[in-house]
Amino acid sequence: SSSSSSSSSASRSLSTWTLSTLRATQRRGGSSSPSLLPWGCVSSGYSRGYRGNGKRKDGGYGTLVPRESPIPPQGVISLSNLKDNPGSKTWRLRVGRGRGGGMGKTARRGYNGQKSRSGGAPRIGFEGGQTPLRLTLPKRGFVNPKRMVFTPLNLWKLQKWIDDGRLDVSKTLTMKDFVDARLIDPRVKNGLKLLAKEMDGHAFTAKINVEVSRVSAAAKEAIEKNGGSVVTVHYNRLGLRALFYPQKFKYGLPKPARAPPWLVGKVDRVGTLPAPAPREAASAEAS
Template identity: 35%
Template sequence: MTLNNLKSPKGAHKNIKRIGRGQGSGQGTQAGKGHKGQKARAGGGVRTGFEGGNMPLYMRLPKKGFSNAPFKTEYAEVSLAQLEAKFDGGEVTREALIEKGLLSGINKRRPIKVLANGELKTALTFVNIDKFSKAAAEAVEKAGGKISND
């Protein structure tokens, strides 16, 4: 097989319907557009949602409510179980969490929240961690750790 004898497989290429090319083609005269009217004209037709002069549905329906979704604060979540596995004492800071692989990607920039999944037996000092769940804060205090926001 060479470039000069390449062929498409049978049925791979179908001729396009050439409309408006005379009566003999079977698609002459109105070329599939019917008789006159807005949709038969060049560039004719109505815009999306147009209802022939009626008030369109999208304008009849009430516009209500407010969504705070674009403005909500997304937190990078770290559980007590993860901290217990990676830290054996010392300070827990953003840099330490990144270094231990608990924060990656966009979470490196997000505010951090500590959640109470798992148990904490190690006394850890948390520095500049944004939020703690109630149970997580209690678990840190119970393990002899401290939460400081300097």
């Protein structure tokens, strides 16, 4: 009993001495005499006498810190604190390893069949061999890649804005004037088209000069009947954005795009973009 008590006290004193020595060494930032450290003290640097299996050539375990090593010990290594770097190992679901994990034997896939095999899922749209729905229904129509969507604007609404004083008819009206007056939504895709629909109390009687993307024959006749004129102009998507929001182009406005060959006969000319405003005026207006 006396021998066991003496050995336990010696081990306690050794462990206490080891921890105190390690803490003092780490506080100093170095090791004054690393060779005096007990067996089992390790360093993050290369150490002599280590064979790779945890056992030294002299029969002991652990890593011996060499005398000339400038790296201080980092702690005592044991099987309880051995682990890889955080994030180097990813969790993987292991199936077929017993009932304890909930994924044993058949791993919730049942017995034989296509769904129990790896990679046994059929392709999307496969209906077991019968004619799929995409082949049962007939094809209708086609997708026109040159289709253009125009925002409609009726003459009665244009006349109402003129009667309320929201539009200045003394100058040529453009689509930007309509956007600024909140007559149309600025989210125009391909342009604006004037239509000749009228309502009671809002008969079109104004004399205007207007530039739009498209105009119906009846609307053009109604405008020219009052002594006005309509010019159809072409803007691409970038041109419309530059027309509505010229202040958003920091390095200058883009060049107006020419109409493609299939639109040459449908427009009178290419739309013009306003001159870029000075930076001082644009910044003052934005603020």
